[in-house]
Amino acid sequence: xxxxxxxxxxxxxxxxxxxxKRRTVLTLLTIMVGCAMIIFFxxxxxxxxxxxxxDSIAANTGHIQVHEKGFWENxxxxxxxxxxGAVMKHLRSDPRIAASSRRVHAAGLVSFENNTFGTLIQxxxxxxxxxxxxxxxTIRPGGRYLMQEDGKQIVIGETLAKNLGVKVGDxxxxxxxxxxxxxxxxxxxxxxxxxxxxxxYDQGLIIMPLSTAEExxxxxxxxxxxxxxxxxxxxxxxxxxxxxxxxNTKHLEIMGWDDxxxxxxxxxxxxxxxxxxxxxxxFLITAFGVLNTVQMSVFERTREIGIMMAIGTRxxxxxxxxxxxxxxxxxxxxxxxxxxxxxVSFYFTIxxxxxxxxxxxxxxFAMATTVIPAKLYLSNVAVTSLLTFLFGVLFSIAPARRASxxxxxxxxxxx
Amino acid sequence: MKKSxxxxxxxxxxxxxxxxxxxxxxxxxxxxxxxxxxxIRGDSQVAMIEMTIKTRRWTRTMKMKxxxxxxxxxxxAEILSPKKDAxxxxxxxxxxxxxxxxxxxxxxxxxxxxxxxLQSWMGSDFTNDDIVKESSILEDYTHALTGKKTVxxxxxxxxxxxxxxDAAVVWGKILYYARVSDCLPVMQEFYDQHGKLKKKLTCGDxxxxxxxxxxxxxxxxxxxxxxxxxxxxxxxxxxxIKNVSFDVKIDNSVFSLQNLKRR
Numbered sequence: 001x002x003x004x005x006x007x008x009x010x011x012x013x014x015x016x017x018x019x020x021k022r023r024t025v026l027t028l029l030t031i032m033v034g035c036a037m038i039i040f041f042x043x044x045x046x047x048x049x050x051x052x053x054x055d056s057i058a059a060n061t062g063h064i065q066v067h068e069k070g071f072w073e074n075x076x077x078x079x080x081x082x083x084x085g086a087v088m089k090h091l092r093s094d095p096r097i098a099a100s101s102r103r104v105h106a107a108g109l110v111s112f113e114n115n116t117f118g119t120l121i122q123x124x125x126x127x128x129x130x131x132x133x134x135x136x137x138t139i140r141p142g143g144r145y146l147m148q149e150d151g152k153q154i155v156i157g158e159t160l161a162k163n164l165g166v167k168v169g170d171x172x173x174x175x176x177x178x179x180x181x182x183x184x185x186x187x188x189x190x191x192x193x194x195x196x197x198x199x200x201y202d203q204g205l206i207i208m209p210l211s212t213a214e215e216x217x218x219x220x221x222x223x224x225x226x227x228x229x230x231x232x233x234x235x236x237x238x239x240x241x242x243x244x245x246x247x248n249t250k251h252l253e254i255m256g257w258d259d260x261x262x263x264x265x266x267x268x269x270x271x272x273x274x275x276x277x278x279x280x281x282x283f284l285i286t287a288f289g290v291l292n293t294v295q296m297s298v299f300e301r302t303r304e305i306g307i308m309m310a311i312g313t314r315x316x317x318x319x320x321x322x323x324x325x326x327x328x329x330x331x332x333x334x335x336x337x338x339x340x341x342x343x344v345s346f347y348f349t350i351x352x353x354x355x356x357x358x359x360x361x362x363x364x365f366a367m368a369t370t371v372i373p374a375k376l377y378l379s380n381v382a383v384t385s386l387l388t389f390l391f392g393v394l395f396s397i398a399p400a401r402r403a404s405x406x407x408x409x410x411x412x413x414x415x
Numbered sequence: 416m417k418k419s420x421x422x423x424x425x426x427x428x429x430x431x432x433x434x435x436x437x438x439x440x441x442x443x444x445x446x447x448x449x450x451x452x453x454x455i456r457g458d459s460q461v462a463m464i465e466m467t468i469k470t471r472r473w474t475r476t477m478k479m480k481x482x483x484x485x486x487x488x489x490x491x492a493e494i495l496s497p498k499k500d501a502x503x504x505x506x507x508x509x510x511x512x513x514x515x516x517x518x519x520x521x522x523x524x525x526x527x528x529x530x531x532x533l534q535s536w537m538g539s540d541f542t543n544d545d546i547v548k549e550s551s552i553l554e555d556y557t558h559a560l561t562g563k564k565t566v567x568x569x570x571x572x573x574x575x576x577x578x579x580x581d582a583a584v585v586w587g588k589i590l591y592y593a594r595v596s597d598c599l600p601v602m603q604e605f606y607d608q609h610g611k612l613k614k615k616l617t618c619g620d621x622x623x624x625x626x627x628x629x630x631x632x633x634x635x636x637x638x639x640x641x642x643x644x645x646x647x648x649x650x651x652x653x654x655x656i657k658n659v660s661f662d663v664k665i666d667n668s669v670f671s672l673q674n675l676k677r678r
Contacts, residue, residue: 078470078472107534109525109527109528109531111523111525111526114526116525116526116527116528117528118528118531118534173518173521173523173525174521175516175518175521175525177535177537177538178538180473180475181468181470181473181475181537181538182475182497182499182500182538183499183500183503183518183520183537185518185520185521186520186521187521187523
């Protein structure tokens with residue numbers, strides 16, 4: 001019997017939905033546009049974040065770095081390891097790893113004429129480095145990146161070059177400390193100047209060939225880090241977990257881009273926070289739209305509801321009736337909204353938005369890419385649809401209860 | 416009325432009585448350190464020093480000669496061995512907060528920037544700042560005698576040094592332990608702003624050298640962070656004075672860029 005009663009309620013609700021088409025379409029539109037807008041803004045935001053991550057790790061950081069434990073905190077040449085064993089095997093065998101490159105890191109002084117500055121010195125294998133980072137693409141015109149046969153040649157950050165007052169072809173002196181504690185000193189020739197979007201690199205990094213660094217800093221087979229580039233950024237956590245589980249890695253720290261660039265994560269978290277406030281406002285606007293139309297529809301039908309109650313419809317049934325109406329409209333609206341939102345997002349995935357007019361602003365976020373595609377995740381569509389639906393139905397409860405509390409006699413006399 | 420005036424006078428006297436010894440003690444603390452610094456460094460000194468650096472991976476010994484004019488606050492050092500580092504020279508002029516490093520390999524001297532002062536000097540546990548500003552513990556800190564303690568078998572004054580408001584120093588607090596008998600330093604503990612012990616300098620091998628009783632060895636231990644306990648081995652820098660002459664006249668040309676750069 002219960003099933004039959006429910007069936008009647010559902011049927012009544014369904015017919016009510018289409019009794020006043022204009023009102024229904026208006027409600028539908030509110031839900032659809034709200035849902036689509038949230039999906040679209042989320043997609044744009046996610047796409048921006050993804051680009052931000054890709055850009056900032058592409059230059060020099062890589063997806064994963066391996067150091068001896070303590071290196072990242074102390075940044076000293078003293079922390080080094082011999083590249084051997086399970087980690088090295090893993091680098092060759094894991095298909096998710098696109099490339100890896102060894103580096104030697106040291107801190108030192110560089111000087112030209114009367115100017116002296118403290119810098120980080122990075123020794124890299126030029127050919128392998130090109131496979132893990134994009135810094136070689138940022139060399140300013142008139143210079144070049146390091147080549148395999150280079151010796152005491154270096155590339156240097158643009159700001160540092162400016163501060164030192166040097167240009168391509170000049171020779172600068174470097175003074176530092178070797179791995180064995182001895183003094184490491186050399187005169188080095190600048191062959192290129194790079195300008196990344198990370199001011200830290202530009203004002204305090206010089207890069208020399210790995211072979212030179214190994215000799216200069218008396219590394220004796222030790223290296224400071226291995227930089228790993230993955231085929232896909234989303235694999236980072238899994239690969240990192242796999243590598244941490246390898247044997248004989250207790251003396252190593254295996255860090256992902258999120259550990260290496262915490263400021264990036266902070267920026268994204270901040271951005272998400274503001275985003276979520278914005279979405280909440282959109283949700284509320286949509287919900288109040290629904291509240292408004294449901295309230296109106298109930299108000300319009302005061303007489304009708306009065307008669308229904310007079311012939312024996314119970315208040316609970318009235319509540320269910322109104323709620324079923326709102327469920328139908330919300331479901332339909334959310335379905336249409338999800339389709340519309342996904343379609344618009346997809347359009348902007350294929351035809352990315354070109355922000356090149358705002359390049360300067362983007363550089364603040366260390367973003368080199370100015371053409372940013374939207375990125376649509378299934379979770380975005382699912383969560384947004386569910387929330388819109390819930391908000392819609394939730395905000396119909398109040399008018400539904402109000403309808404059920406009508407006094408039949410007064411209601412019939414109305415209008 | 417009169418009674419309250421008397422009370423006031425007594426109270427004032429009491430406050431004075433409490434605070435005057437404090438004043439005297441503060442002076443004493445300053446004097447202790449002044450005496451300590453004077454007796455181990457003299458007005459000037461020329462010394463042969465052997466510095467041994469022990470890290471978890473290697474031990475290195477360097478020999479160097481050091482010229483120090485404490486009054487003019489200038490010093491000069493040259494590394495004599497090992498061969499790889501020989502000929503590296505350092506000129507330090509404290510008044511100008513300057514440190515020059517000449518390296519024969521690049522045939523050039525380099526100014527050690529003030530921002531580099533916290534970096535390790537020659538891979539040791541001493542920082543550039545330790546080397547250059549050593550005597551500023553007299554000027555940049557306030558000194559308070561905070562008790563007595565037996566350290567390494569010596570009865571010592573404990574002097575707590577806190578940086579003066581405008582002093583550009585790195586330590587939050589230094590505890591200076593000097594022997595009660597002759598004010599010679601036995602130990603210094605360096606704490607950071609958060610009160611964490613970062614470094615400890617221990618002086619030992621007290622003997623007569625160059626006509627004075629001095630500690631002839633100084634051992635600096637840094638408490639590094641984030642080191643795997645399994646890898647933790649004793650790491651330190653040991654400075655041993657091989658011979659020294661005090662209060663000799665050092666020609667001012669020693670402390671010059673010409674001397675630094677001579678071939």
